[in-house]
Every structure is written in C-alpha cells, then in structure tokens.
Amino acid sequence: MENGHRCFGDGLPYLNLNDLKGKLIAVEGTDGVGRSTHIELLQEWLEVQGYGVVTTGWTRSTLMSKTIEAAKEGNILDRWSFSLLYATDFADRLEHQIIPALRSGFIVLADRYVYTAFARDWVRSGDRQWIRDAFGFALVPDLICYLRIDVDTLALRVIESKGMNYWESGMDLKLGADLFDSFKKYQSLLIEEFDKMAEEFGFEVIDARKSPEEIQDMLRAKIQPVLAHARHSGTPRSEPPPEQSTST
Amino acid sequence: MSTRPPTFEQPHSFPGKLIIVEGIDGSGKSTQLLLLQKWLEAKGFNVFFTEWNSSELVRETTRRAKKNKTLTPTTFSLLHATDFASRLYHEILPPLKAGMVVLADRYVYTAFARDGVRGVSRAWVRKLYNFAIRPDLAFYYKVPIDVAIDRLVGGTRAQLKYYEAGMDMGLSLDLSESFRLFQSRILTEYDKIVPEYDLLVMDATKDIETQQSEMRQLVSKALEQYRPKRGTHGKRTSMFWRRFAVPQPE
Numbered sequence: 001m002e003n004g005h006r007c008f009g010d011g012l013p014y015l016n017l018n019d020l021k022g023k024l025i026a027v028e029g030t031d032g033v034g035r036s037t038h039i040e041l042l043q044e045w046l047e048v049q050g051y052g053v054v055t056t057g058w059t060r061s062t063l064m065s066k067t068i069e070a071a072k073e074g075n076i077l078d079r080w081s082f083s084l085l086y087a088t089d090f091a092d093r094l095e096h097q098i099i100p101a102l103r104s105g106f107i108v109l110a111d112r113y114v115y116t117a118f119a120r121d122w123v124r125s126g127d128r129q130w131i132r133d134a135f136g137f138a139l140v141p142d143l144i145c146y147l148r149i150d151v152d153t154l155a156l157r158v159i160e161s162k163g164m165n166y167w168e169s170g171m172d173l174k175l176g177a178d179l180f181d182s183f184k185k186y187q188s189l190l191i192e193e194f195d196k197m198a199e200e201f202g203f204e205v206i207d208a209r210k211s212p213e214e215i216q217d218m219l220r221a222k223i224q225p226v227l228a229h230a231r232h233s234g235t236p237r238s239e240p241p242p243e244q245s246t247s248t
Numbered sequence: 249m250s251t252r253p254p255t256f257e258q259p260h261s262f263p264g265k266l267i268i269v270e271g272i273d274g275s276g277k278s279t280q281l282l283l284l285q286k287w288l289e290a291k292g293f294n295v296f297f298t299e300w301n302s303s304e305l306v307r308e309t310t311r312r313a314k315k316n317k318t319l320t321p322t323t324f325s326l327l328h329a330t331d332f333a334s335r336l337y338h339e340i341l342p343p344l345k346a347g348m349v350v351l352a353d354r355y356v357y358t359a360f361a362r363d364g365v366r367g368v369s370r371a372w373v374r375k376l377y378n379f380a381i382r383p384d385l386a387f388y389y390k391v392p393i394d395v396a397i398d399r400l401v402g403g404t405r406a407q408l409k410y411y412e413a414g415m416d417m418g419l420s421l422d423l424s425e426s427f428r429l430f431q432s433r434i435l436t437e438y439d440k441i442v443p444e445y446d447l448l449v450m451d452a453t454k455d456i457e458t459q460q461s462e463m464r465q466l467v468s469k470a471l472e473q474y475r476p477k478r479g480t481h482g483k484r485t486s487m488f489w490r491r492f493a494v495p496q497p498e
Binding site: 009010011012013014062063064066067071078080081084085087088091092094095096130133134136137 | 308319330334337366368379
C-alpha cells in the first residue's frame with residue numbers, strides 16, 4: 001500500500017481515495033483500558049517530532065454526538081439502531097475529519113475504530129456479517145494497536161477510577177444480576193471477540209496491564225516504522241488541520 | 249444472543265400484513281395509501297400507518313443536518329437507515345406480530361433509489377437494509393416526471409426542498425431544474441429496482457378513483473387468507489413505546 005488507502009468492503013465510490021498521504025492509526029481496546037491517556041501522550045510525542053496530528057474519538061461527530069447521548073438515556077435501542085447510530089457518527093467523522101486530514105498529510109489517531117462496533121454488535125446479535133457489511137465504507141487503518149487487558153484487572157481499574165456505567169456494563173443485555181456481574185460478563189465477551197479480531201485483522205497487541213510508561217514505549221515502537229514511511233512520502237505541516245475534535 | 253439470518257430474503261411469518269407504496273414525490277402514492285387506509289378501517293381492519301423518515305430517534309438530527317447542509321451521501325444514507333431501524337423495531341414489528349395491517353409510505357426501495365443516485369455503492373445499501381421485513385405487497389406508482397412536477401408546483405406543496413430537489417448533488421443551481429434532473433435519475437433507478445424486487449407497477453397518471461379501485465382489488469386478493477384480529481375498539485395511541493428523550497429544536 002503506497003499512498004493509497006482501501007476500504008473494508010463496498011467503499012465510497014463518489015470519492016477518490018488514491019491521494020491520501022497521511023497515516024491512519026487506530027487505538028482499540030475495551031472501556032477503561034487507558035486509550036485516551038495514551039493517545040494524548042502520542043500526540044505530544046508526534047508533534048514534538050514535527051508531525052501534524054489530528055485525533056478523532058468515537059461518538060464525537062458534530063452530526064451525531066447529541067443524538068447518541070439522547071438515545072443512550074433511554075434503554076430500548078434495538079441492535080440495528082444501536083449500531084447504525086455509531087455507523088452514522090463514524091461516517092460523519094470519516095468524511096469530514098479523517099479523509100481531509102489524511103489528504104493533507106496528517107497522522108490521524110483514532111480513539112476506537114470500527115472494531116469496537118464489530119465487537120459490540122456481535123455480542124448483541126451473534127452475527128458477524130451484517131455489521132462488517134454496514135461499515136464496508138470504512139478505511140482500513142495503516143496500524144491498529146490493541147490495548148489488551150484481562151477482565152479482572154479491568155474491573156478493578158474501572159471501579160477505582162470512574163466507576164461502572166450502564167452501557168459499559170452491557171446492562172441492556174441482561175447478562176448478570178447486578179452491575180458488577182454484568183460488567184464482567186459483557187467485557188469478557190468483548191475481550192474474547194477482540195482477541196479473535198486481533199488475528200483476523202492483524203492487530204498489534206499491547207499488554208495493557210503493564211505500567212503506563214511501558215505501554216507508551218511499546219506503542220511508540222509500533223508506530224515508528226509506520227511513520228518512517230510517511231516521512232518518506234513527504235509530510236507537509238503547512239496546512240491547518242480540518243475541524244479537529246477535542247481529544248478525549 | 250441468537251443468530252438471525254437476513255430477513256429481507258424471505259417472506260415473513262408474522263400474522264399481520266405489510267403493505268407499502270413507493271414512487272417519486274408527486275406520484276400520488278400517499279393519496280392512494282390514505283384512501284386504502286380509509287377503506288380498510290371501514291371494513292373493520294386494525295390498521296397501523298408509518299412513513300419514511302419520521303422516527304423520534306433521528307428526526308431532529310436529520311432536520312438539523314439538512315438545514316446545515318452537512319450531509320454526505322453516506323451519512324444521508326445511514327441516517328435514514330437508522331430511522332428505518334428504529335421504526336421497524338417500534339412501529340412495524342409490534343403491529344405485525346399483533347396481527348395488524350401495517351401500511352408504509354415509502355420503504356427500503358426509496359433508500360435503494362435515492363442513495364444509488366447520490367453515488368453510494370448499490371451493493372452496500374442493499375446489504376445495509378437486509379434486516380428489513382419483506383412486504384406482502386409493494387406498489388410502485390409510476391409517473392412521468394412532467395406530471396409529477398405539475399402536481400407539485402400546482403398543488404399543495406409549491407415549495408421544493410433542498411435535498412428533495414437533490415441540490416446537494418450540484419446538478420443545477422436552479423431549484424426546479426435540479427429537482428427535474430434529480431427526480432428523473434430516481435425514476436431511472438426505480439425502473440431497475442422494480443424487476444429486481446417484483447414491485448407492482450401502478451399507472452399513476454390515471455384518475456385517483458380508478459387507481460384506488462385497482463389497488464383495492466389487489467389488496468383484497470392479498471388479504472383473502474388473512475383473518476383480522478380485533479383488540480380494543482377504543483382509540484389507540486400512535487406510538488407503542490417512547491422511552492428516550494427527544495432532542496429539542498435549537
């Protein structure tokens with residue numbers, strides 16, 4: 001793959017995706033694993049080196065963020081509306097943030113990517129095909145870093161920090177008697193699916209139980225080779241970033 | 249966590265019936281569906297009506313996005329799919345399972361036609377909607393573009409809207425010229441969809457009464473084996489559930 005990026009399935013026939021000079025790096029992992037902290041550190045590290053960086057976060061689109069918040073206040077979202085709301089949010093960010101940034105040669109750091117939607121939809125439906133078809137228009141990232149953690153460590157970490165919430169515990173699925181049981185079952189299913197996808201999509205797996213410093217070093221080691229290629233194809237810094245989201 | 253095969257590929261097995269109408273703006277399909285509803289209700293059927301792009305979940309978002317003109321072909325398509333999914337779950341499946349007759353003004357074929365013209369992958373949009381319920385009867389009201397424009401301009405809806413006229417596609421700076429070009433392309437797209445999904449083609453240039461009489465004959469035939477179930481005779485609400493907050497207009 002030179003400068004060209006490709007889509008997962010049926011793409012965006014009305015757009016030319018051959019001139020995307022930048023690099024798309026996705027950071028995946030379940031809730032509370034420390035993705036946003038590491039993305040902030042990565043952005044700092046990259047900018048010091050002179051790379052233009054744009055970050056994009058799940059549900060942060062101008063089009064959909066409010067709608068998703070409103071929908072989550074209720075609890076009768078069906079599987080399709082649930083996944084389609086996120087797909088719409090993603091498409092809005094893809095076309096208004098990610099693609100323009102890549103075209104201008106930026107490094108795009110994505111806090112969560114389509115794999116989050118794949119895992120969540122699979123847990124709710126047991127069907128892998130429909131959600132992959134629905135996200136067929138998504139760009140395949142240049143690198144996917146997966147922060148992997150075991151569910152016991154994760155549960156402790158989440159309780160110690162912000163606490164467990166309804167959606168992160170998959171309470172809509174009625175998997176357990178209380179928030180804790182439900183959280184553990186739901187997150188175990190997600191981790192199991194992420195592990196399968198790690199092979200299917202070639203994730204770079206990073207042990208998220210290590211110290212933040214070690215994790216950051218491992219992330220940088222995975223990202224450096226991808227950048228060398230970006231530098232080679234020229235990474236201008238002159239143009240301002242398009243509609244940058246607040247990093248999360 | 250059960251595996252569900254795509255439902256759109258086979259007839260449904262619910263006790264109710266799903267009847268839908270398709271056609272471009274100005275084809276008169278909504279008038280025909282309204283008259284059909286009157287007739288079915290007079291006959292004692294329990295009828296539920298649902299229309300394209302009307303779910304509480306995304307209606308306000310769509311309205312706002314259309315105003316700001318920030319929709320791309322893909323987000324336009326996905327927003328309508330979200331609306332459809334929400335209505336399928338809240339407005340179409342419950343009455344079908346309860347044995348009612350569900351009438352839908354526009355169905356997934358509208359998405360296939362419009363999104364295809366806007367330039368998204370035709371294969372993609374079909375896969376996107378493969379969770380839809382296959383209708384028992386699907387009417388397509390076919391009308392030449394000039395007749396449709398005359399009806400719209402001379403009728404109740406004198407103002408053509410930005411997205412309905414396909415202004416986002418940059419076909420023409422003139423609203424009515426853009427409408428003509430965009431809707432003509434949609435007609436061509438429908439011509440491909442009709443044989444693909446065996447839609448029943450109705451001649452929408454005939455008199456309203458003649459069209460309605462033909463429609464009622466076809467519906468009568470389709471409902472021969474159908475045994476209506478009657479619940480309460482009182483007035484029912486138009487909604488089966490509503491438990492999320494609706495985003496308010498800004």
